Amino acid sequence: MKAPLWWGEKFRDGGKMLNRIILIGRLTKEPELRYTQNGVAVAKFTLAVDRRQSKDREKETDFIDIVVWQKAAENCANYLGKGRMVAVEGRLQIRSYEDSQGIRRKAAEVIADNVRFLPRSKDGGTASGNTAYGSENSGTGYGSEISFNEDDIPF
Numbered sequence: 001m002k003a004p005l006w007w008g009e010k011f012r013d014g015g016k017m018l019n020r021i022i023l024i025g026r027l028t029k030e031p032e033l034r035y036t037q038n039g040v041a042v043a044k045f046t047l048a049v050d051r052r053q054s055k056d057r058e059k060e061t062d063f064i065d066i067v068v069w070q071k072a073a074e075n076c077a078n079y080l081g082k083g084r085m086v087a088v089e090g091r092l093q094i095r096s097y098e099d100s101q102g103i104r105r106k107a108a109e110v111i112a113d114n115v116r117f118l119p120r121s122k123d124g125g126t127a128s129g130n131t132a133y134g135s136e137n138s139g140t141g142y143g144s145e146i147s148f149n150e151d152d153i154p155f
Contacts, residue, residue, distance in 0.1 A: 019091045021110050023064060024118070025049035027084050031068075033077035043073035045080070047088060047110075065109040066090075076115055085118040 031045040044067050051060045066088055068076050080086065090112040099105050 021088075021090055021092055023047055023049050023066075023088045023110065024085070025064070025088075027080055027082055027086065028063060029082050031073075031077045031080055033073060041070055041073040041077075043068045043076045045076065047086070065107070066112050066115075067093075067109050068112045068115055072112065072115055079117060080115075084120070087114075087116040087118060088112050089114040089116075 025047040028046040028048050031043045033041060033043045035041055044065065047064045047066050049062050049064060051062055053059050088110060090110045092108060093111050094106055094108050096104060096106050
């Protein structure tokens with residue numbers, strides 16, 4: 001089987017890798033806003049994302065930890081709440097830590113580059129939600145907004 005053209009030659013020899021995640025889900029509770037010792041804002045929240053199952057099984061939900069930095073963190077803390085639907089774009093990060101019993105643990109979280117606040121209505125209105133862009137996008141063009149119906153999303 002031939003690799004797709006967009007992979008490029010470097011994908012075949014392992015020269016390039018990709019770590020991008022796009023999630024759409026609902027917040028399980030209010031974002032938690034803190035500041036580092038240097039005064040940088042960091043917000044954490046958990047996103048509930050449904051996973052499609054076969055027709056005879058109930059859907060399952062994944063609970064994914066999201067971390068947002070800088071101005072986007074403050075925007076999320078100020079304007080998002082429990083149950084609010086958002087789209088998150090970022091990268092997966094796996095970190096290790098030692099728990100209180102000295103056992104080595106791992107945690108998976110998404111470091112968000114972009115958080116889009118999706119509409120509150122369930123009538124399938126246009127996606128005119130606000131956006132809390134990450135630090136990468138500060139002062140740059142943000143692209144164009146798209147409209148979608150939740151029933152059109154394949155998951």
